[in-house]
Amino acid sequence: MILPMAPPSITLYDVPSAAPEAWAPNIWRIRLILNYKRLPYRTVWVEFHDVERAMRAIHAAPTSAGRDGRPIYALPAISVPHHSTGAPMVLSNVAAIAEYLEVTFPARPVFPEGSRALQVVFVQYLSEVVLQPLLPIMVPLTHFRLPPRAQAHFRGSAPMPMPPHLQPGPQNEQAWQAVKDKFDALASMLDKNNGLDGDGVVAMGRELSYADFAICSVLIWIERVAPHDGWARIRSWSGGRWVRLWDRCKDYMDVL
Template sequence: MASEQIVLFDIPTKEPRTPWSYNPFKTRLLLNYKGIPFRTEWLEYPEIGPRLQRHVPPIPDDTTAYTLPAIHIPGDIYIMDSLAIAHHINTTHPFPPLPITTPEYEPFRALARSIMIPLQGVYHSLVFGRLLSSESQAFWRLTREPDNGMTMEELEARHVTDREGWNRAWEAAREPTAGMTALLAAKGGPFFQGSEVSWPDLVWGSILLFFERIGDDVLGAFLEGAGEGKEVHLRLLEGVRGWSGGWEE
């Protein structure tokens, strides 16, 4: 019965609604990889706090108290945070296995951070301009504009429209991208552990899906920056793509 299914709370694009956000993508990939039936409940940014606050404690000491992904498991269990969800699901559904703390985990996290930080101006402005509904756009003006110290339009002008700004962002991501390529290729691919899937695959796969959802220009710039290494990222992307559904109405 539908009411007995797990519910994944995810942030939609504007109509027609599709997933795009990389943190919720991790849980979507996880549930599909584990073969767990679920349905999607879409929450625009301003709806996240009001929907979750009766069920989960806020994130301590953080200006953002409630985030997605979150899931609702029949029996009235709510879990917020992609990693907490992954640990819980690994306990309730040990098969197929999904090792989380692999030897790649810490170097992977550091590389992913170093890739994403210089790209923030690119993806914040393009998510705002291309993907979000007007409701979520209004929320981003209140939260991401102070974060970036400028309007979304200024951010886009500086990091996307201005080709020098665009090139500078991708250039800064190039070295950690080379590190990520080496880590992903180390055991022969398509996954970080070779033929076995582990948590970093779902996280990195989510980021590649996110780039793709923003646009061919973004995924294309990433792959160009990866140079000859682009094939290993494309193999991972195709390796996780089959787990990216479950939202279609």
């Protein structure tokens, strides 16, 4: 268990589910880094429908723009005291936050020397290729786990039915098989670390890194939102590789 030895100086903004509990993968990626680096922080919970108001209140920059040009505010975001003035400084992009934490707190690096570019490419591949068949499953399931007001924020007034590919039957099995195929292909790549180059579990060979936290944050998302369907399946995939990675990261899963 990670016990901060000083009052928190970093605030991490997170969005709860109906539980409530931490589930969002991009936010978990930052939380894992904070815990791994043993940085004291506190979590502030922000409901989905309050994200824009809360981010504007702390002068966070929008993370993207909609088709109409309207700024879009999303989490994660962190607030930290400026190193010279002490005034709050807010970062609101997952990649920018990870970069800031690595540069500002270099102890226990998540980007070992010379690996930054390769890890960034790896995480981009993870997002754009490996996770694509997972999103049509996890996004609706996540919607149903949100508090009622947050659900209405996304769907409008009409209720959202359960999509056919999430209902028991052949379509559901086909959807999960497409996810399994991508995870198996990723496992084959990572298995090249077996032997002298590493233990075959983590992306950099022997030590946890940013790439591992990017994968593990997705595993946490699945375990929290789809424990009986998704996580129960993934535990048996790729010879148990994903459970072994989970076990390597579990010491950094505290929510402070």
